[in-house]
Amino acid sequence: MDSARPSSARIKVYDALLAAGARLEREASIGDGMRVALWENRDDETHYRRPGHHTVSVYLAGGLGTFRADRPNEHGAPGRICVMPAEHESRWVVQGPLRFVHLYVPEELWAERVMRAYDIEPRSLPLDERLFATDPALAEWARCLARTDWSDVDAMQMSNAASHGVLERLAAQIDPVRTARLRQRGGLAPATRRRVLDFIEHRLELPLSVGQLAAEAALSEYHFARMFRTSMSCSPHAWIARRRLLRARDLLAGTAQGLEAIAAACGFASASHLIQRFRAAFGVTPAQYRRLLAGR
Numbered sequence: 001m002d003s004a005r006p007s008s009a010r011i012k013v014y015d016a017l018l019a020a021g022a023r024l025e026r027e028a029s030i031g032d033g034m035r036v037a038l039w040e041n042r043d044d045e046t047h048y049r050r051p052g053h054h055t056v057s058v059y060l061a062g063g064l065g066t067f068r069a070d071r072p073n074e075h076g077a078p079g080r081i082c083v084m085p086a087e088h089e090s091r092w093v094v095q096g097p098l099r100f101v102h103l104y105v106p107e108e109l110w111a112e113r114v115m116r117a118y119d120i121e122p123r124s125l126p127l128d129e130r131l132f133a134t135d136p137a138l139a140e141w142a143r144c145l146a147r148t149d150w151s152d153v154d155a156m157q158m159s160n161a162a163s164h165g166v167l168e169r170l171a172a173q174i175d176p177v178r179t180a181r182l183r184q185r186g187g188l189a190p191a192t193r194r195r196v197l198d199f200i201e202h203r204l205e206l207p208l209s210v211g212q213l214a215a216e217a218a219l220s221e222y223h224f225a226r227m228f229r230t231s232m233s234c235s236p237h238a239w240i241a242r243r244r245l246l247r248a249r250d251l252l253a254g255t256a257q258g259l260e261a262i263a264a265a266c267g268f269a270s271a272s273h274l275i276q277r278f279r280a281a282f283g284v285t286p287a288q289y290r291r292l293l294a295g296r
Contacts, residue, residue, distance in 0.1 A: 012051035020046040028150040031160040031282035033106040054105040055084040058142030065095030079139040083130040108234035187231035
């Protein structure tokens with residue numbers, strides 16, 4: 001498991017907490033671009049500025065003196081949940097002790113969840129901000145996560161599955177009537193979006209450029225890149241990289257092909273490149289992943 005400090009360009013909420021003086025107990029990658037962290041804090045102030053990733057925060061202990069600066073009459077408590085979308089900005093005041101779990105979720109992972117669940121553009125179903133919500137299932141997930149040994153590969157896989165369950169629960173709780181009113185103009189037309197995604201899916205083993213995708217959409221490269229991000233909540237490059245990793249995972253699980261063959265089939269430069277990317281995304285090497293499947 002990757003227990004190194006995550007990049008500040010990716011995990012800005014993490015870096016904001018460190019800069020404010022919060023104490024990190026431990027943190028780890030749990031796969032699929034998600035990271036978890038267990039924190040303690042006391043008598044502090046923290047400012048989050050449009051971090052570019054989603055954060056699910058669950059209080060484990062304390063928090064009765066914690067509030068958001070613009071809503072001082074609402075306070076935290078053990079078991080309370082805060083959801084902070086990628087583009088949110090907030091300032092927090094911590095008075096007294098606080099211990100909490102954070103789940104950091106890349107935007108493209110939420111986009112995939114929305115695509116699979118609703119078959120519409122992710123921008124139409126944004127991740128809702130929540131402040132000190134009550135959800136017994138999410139509170140129990142956080143308590144279990146805090147007790148888990150994240151250095152154990154099997155435990156990491158279980159944490160990954162449970163955290164995907166958190167995303168499923170958040171997606172299921174979206175009000176379709178309200179989100180219909182939030183639909184924005186712009187983005188790729190549905191038929192164009194499907195055509196571009198199919199184009200990508202059938203050519204993952206090949207080098208793919210923004211120019212090729214823009215031509216498929218009959219748009220300029222600049223306009224296409226902006227429209228793709230508006231529709232999918234991530235760049236074309238991030239979407240392609242994610243799809244290549246998922247195909248590699250499917251081939252590892254469903255075939256006996258060697259790593260060189262799988263790397264070539266998924267557009268990776270070499271087996272070592274695949275190993276590096278796979279471990280960064282899923283927290284295990286391809287060989288460890290196959291051993292986990294064989295041990296089921």
